Amino acid sequence: DxxxxxxxxxxxxxxxxEVTMRCQPILGHNTVFWYRQTMMQGLELLAYFRNRAPLDDSGMPKDRFSAEMPDATLATLKIQPSEPRDSAVYFCASGSPGHIQETxxxxxxxxxxxx
Amino acid sequence: DQQVKQNSPSLSVQEGRISILNCDYTNSMFDYFLWYKKYPAEGPTFLISISSIKDKNEDGRFTVFLNKSAKHLSLHIVPSQPGDSAVYFCAAWGSGNQFYFGTGTSLTVIP
Structure with a gap:
């Protein structure tokens, strides 16, 4: 499964x-997304990668957040320095190969x- | 600014009745829409999607309707079941690989 x-x-x-969060996408998926969920903002897209290259990180505060994919099986989201307003649930999602609108x-x- | 809006934070429906969840969007360039369901302490799970070239897509008890002129999307669940109680998010893809989630609607199906 x-x-x-x-x-x-x-x-x-x-x-x-410093906070580092890690994500292991589903094997074979080539798109990885990072989201942040807060009560006020709902689900915000922070960044996403395709084939390990960043496609969009416009939702991410650049001064303290960074996202990387060191290899196809690992994505990281780092916050340095962290602040109380960063408190939230951070979700990672991966997408199946094909068009980026895939599930x-x-x-x-x-x-x-x-x- | 919220480009995908779910104006009803919560909805309660009797078991067996229809649940209608609504979603409005502001960008006419959005071309693909999705609904996700989320249980507490879990990540969202994909439910159903629709392309902007269609106005309806059906999957079992779930039907999504798209009204492009009104920039409005709705999810119908018929019949509603207690297990459908969850937070439902609509989401939209736009040109340039922009992606937005709504703020969610919490559905409670009363047995």
Whole structure:
């Protein structure tokens, strides 16, 4: 049963600390998305990659957030330094090969709390 | 600015009745629309989609309707079941690979 995995599932940290979230897309999927869910904004698209190259990261605060795909099986989202307003659930999703409008399969999310 | 809007944060429906979830969008260039369902503590799961060249797509109990002139999308669930209780998000793809989610509607199906 192929699924997207995300680690850690929960993270509590103090303001100013670096946070790294990891995502393992479904094997064979070549598109990876990062989302942030907050009560106020719903699901916001932060960035997405196709074939490991960033296609769009306009939703991501550039000064503190960075997203990478070191290889086809790992995507990372890093926040440095973290701030209390970054507290949210961060979802990773992967998409099947083909047109980018293909269905996205979501991971369980990383629940981040920045104190 | 919210380009995909779900103006009803919540909806309650009796089991067996129809649930209608609505979604409005602002960009006429959006060309592909999707609905996702989300249970607590889980990621969203894909439900149904529709291309802008169609006005209806049906999959079992779920039907999505698209009214391009009104820039309006709706999801109909018939008959509604308690297991359908979840948060439903509509989403849209636009030209230039822009993608937007709505803020979600929490559906409660009352047994």
């Amino acid at each position: 192929a699924r997207v995995t995300q680690t850690p599932r929960h993270k509590v940290t103090e303001m100013g600390q 996205q399969y979501f991971g369980p999310g990383t629940r981040l709390l920045v104190l």
